[in-house]
Amino acid sequence: MKMSDVAKLANVSPATVSRVLCHPELVSKETKQKVMDVINEVNYKPHAVARQFRTKATKIILVVVPDITSAFFSEVLRGIEHVAVSSGYQVILGDTENNIEREAEYINLLYQKQADGMILLTARLDKYKLEALSEQYPLVLACEYIDGLNVPTVSIDNISSARKATEHLIQLGHTRIAHITGPINIVLSRDRLRGYKQAMISHDLEIDSAYIQEGDQTFESGYNQMLKLLALELPPTAIFVFNDDMAMGVTKAVKDCHLKVPEDIAVVGFDYIKMSSIHEPSLTTVAQPKYEMGKQAMELLLKQISGEPLHKKKIVMKDELIIGESCGSKINVIKSLERI
Amino acid sequence: MKMSDVAKLANVSPATVSRVLCHPELVSKETKQKVMDVINEVNYKPHAVARQFRTKATKIILVVVPDITSAFFSEVLRGIEHVAVSSGYQVILGDTENNIEREAEYINLLYQKQADGMILLTARLDKYKLEALSEQYPLVLACEYIDGLNVPTVSIDNISSARKATEHLIQLGHTRIAHITGPINIVLSRDRLRGYKQAMISHDLEIDSAYIQEGDQTFESGYNQMLKLLALELPPTAIFVFNDDMAMGVTKAVKDCHLKVPEDIAVVGFDYIKMSSIHEPSLTTVAQPKYEMGKQAMELLLKQISGEPLHKKKIVMKDELIIGESCGSKINVIKSLERI
DNA sequence: CTGAAAGCGCTTACAG
DNA sequence: CTGAAAGCGCTTACAG
Structure with a gap:
């Protein structure tokens, strides 16, 4: 079942079905109702990858962790995931198992446009490589950081x-x-x-x-x-x-x-x-503040993705x-x- | 930089570039070399989403966990991730925070073809819904399970x-x-x-x-x-x-x-x-055997994705x-x- | 407010 | 072994 099938059943064009789903304010109330009825009746779900391909946005972010079994990182991750999901993003988990090469591999996902941005909970890669990457893609460092690196970072002092x-x-x-x-x-x-x-x-x-x-x-x-x-x-x-x-x-x-x-x-x-x-x-x-650091990191990433200017590139959290x-x-x- | 640009630079058709990347055995040695040289020179990376869209395979699997901060689940997850990555798959993390509604939401990712399959580390949803889902998509239950449910499962007794x-x-x-x-x-x-x-x-x-x-x-x-x-x-x-x-x-x-x-x-x-x-x-x-259970679950899922018949639908691991x-x-x- | 058409970047069946 | 062409399922700029 694809959008054009739904369109036929509702006697409208595929463009209209798309608008009902993405910009309902552009569609008349009656048309909207008619289309929604068909969608519910046939239980139509839009094809996520087609949409991603067309819009050039995956609504996926990548989180690279040195060790997912660590009690510390899993809390940070949870903070990230929480904000991500409530903003309509999915999280791809990249566990490097403390291996620098695997850290480098995950970066490929960014080059291949598999994700809209990345949060690194480990920063063991080359400083200049990271800086270059950060100029091309939305990127946030959290917990770990690199001295004098001009990349958005969330950490404690x-x-x-x-x-x-x-x-x-x-x-x-x-x-x-x-x-x-x-x-x-x-x-x-x-x-x-x-x-x-x-x-x-x-x-x-x-x-x-x-x-x-x-x-x-x-x-x-x-x-x-x-x-x-x-x-x-x-x-x-x-x-x-x-x-x-x-x-x-x-x-x-x-x-x-x-x-x-x-x-x-x-x-x-x-x-x-x-x-x-x-x-x-x-x-x-x-x-x-593990959970809170995760949330802040994700919010910083979301700002970059939406092209907002960053007032503060370095967020220093309070420790206790x-x-x-x-x-x-x-x-x-x-x-x-x-x-x- | 897209495939057609690489093709022009290498004086071949886009089809040939694609073959070099996906089916190198179909291309002559010289052509292959010529194309690879251009790819390396311009540092071309294929667009993952375009490929996914064309092939109808995302190479992504979804893992739904009740609580990522639990020492138990994070080990299982690591086992899953390890096998996934070495088979060319990425893992989308779905933390339900022990919330049944969020469990249901993640299932949408399957309907929307955002993932090729799913591993559930929590099974609190309706039995018949899960059974129906399992007929449509590759699905594995791990750790948790449901009595008398005909869905591939990995657990201990x-x-x-x-x-x-x-x-x-x-x-x-x-x-x-x-x-x-x-x-x-x-x-x-x-x-x-x-x-x-x-x-x-x-x-x-x-x-x-x-x-x-x-x-x-x-x-x-x-x-x-x-x-x-x-x-x-x-x-x-x-x-x-x-x-x-x-x-x-x-x-x-x-x-x-x-x-x-x-x-x-x-x-x-x-x-x-x-x-x-x-x-x-x-x-x-x-x-x-937490890590091992994760590995087995992922392998069971991979079999389903590749359409292999399952000899055993229930894998019972040894406890100690x-x-x-x-x-x-x-x-x-x-x-x-x-x-x- | 709605539709027709173009196009996102690949892969593959087909032809040669 | 290689190329031309079609098409995956959407969204959006444009026209009306």
Whole structure:
């Protein structure tokens, strides 16, 4: 059943059927009724691809994620999907499984006009390639970003949030504070490390390179890196960890060494994933507004698609230090005051 | 840049360019080379939608998920995506946020020929509607299913796995065994409840209706339902829980009542999500081969799309009882022997 | 307010 | 092995 069949049954031209569907305000009430009756009677559904082909708009956007099974990204994705669907867009999911080549492959979908725009939740590709791409197609970076890149981006200020997390430990009286970073080839890891260092330096605390270990984001690596730190001659009394998964691995390592969190070691994580409050002890951690970041990213993309000018290319979201039991402090929530 | 432009530059017809791209074996070596040179030089990418329109195949499949943020579904989804991408398909993500109407909306994408097929990870729609749909379009149910429905399905045998989980508790000597179900409008909940009852009856244990509580799958509801059970005059000594999220809520409730898992209450969960082994105590739980189920579902869908006859319409995957510390037993893994 | 006609960019059956 | 031509199902600028 196609549009011309509907037209015949309703005794109108295909153009009129199309107008009833796309621009009903251009059609007389009677004609509209007549056409709608036929459409409902035969349960006609317009052929989406034909429409896409004709209008040069797919109403599809592509979201590239480094790992869909991560509790963090799936929340962001949900925010994106929610806004997309309520704006009539569908979401193609691109899981790179942390593989840079797959990241590059998904970009082809844009060149092939399979999608009207793209949101990258991972930004490990070449800076200039991304910049060029962004000039040709609607593109938004979210969560991850690239320094000095002129592409619309939604993220938190990772440097300042890492600084605040570290300062929280300093304010509790700790001086031997370690840091487990994420993979150091990711900007997020470098920025959080920078925030940690800023806090240490501004409080005249020594940065001991043995206190800085690189993890790979997993529970296991948090566990292993913590064992290393505990084996030092002078182990740290507190640690700021790149993400909650590793922070949970850290507390496990502490327990396995017959020490206690927070009595012997204070721990701060990052992300405020669901498990961080269920975990025992519950984690003190930096919350990113995951769902909201997804929504903002999609809205930024929609603006680009519709050709609206962007007032702000960089949206910096507010983070929040959530105080759990893993540092032994009693305060409840320190909201970030900074805003850009 | 379109195909006819490439054709001009290469001094061939558009048909030949198309053949180079789609059926290179039909083109002479020299022509092929000449055309490929031009394609690379101008970086030509075929227009995906035009191709889809012409061939009546989108190379897109739709996956409908009740909740993308669930650790369980995101693993299944990853399995689907992996097979899809390596077969040249893209995945449109349909998150219903547990809303039946949104489930129905996504089905429209099939009627509008936006996708070549669909995998449903949720099956809450009308049975006959689904059966009719399955006759018209490639369709696979995975994880969830509908009794007596003649639609290709991938799942575990939930009744037998729930029976085994309950029997594990019985074998440890428990007689007062409770069960927290999932939302009872979902088949999975009803089937796991049935397995629980079968185990109790076949060991001549009384089924006390006060020992059966309905949860909503969340940590919080596991917590709340367990508090109810512990408030009974004669509380249970063991409990089989519909899923791991609720099982973690259960152990939290037990602790908050100054009791211990497994010493005072033994707990069995379901799903073997990542957290269940990190949790303390680690959970005894039923593992479903999540990733593998996703792969199988996609392969079943691909067969339907390519018109291959299906030997088996129902694929029943093996489950496995993972023994953690939450029941106090020492055995390691009881593999299910059943297979269909 | 409505219709006739063109055309979006490909692929493929047909002819040579 | 290659080309000319038709056509996939819509939408929209144009004419009336």
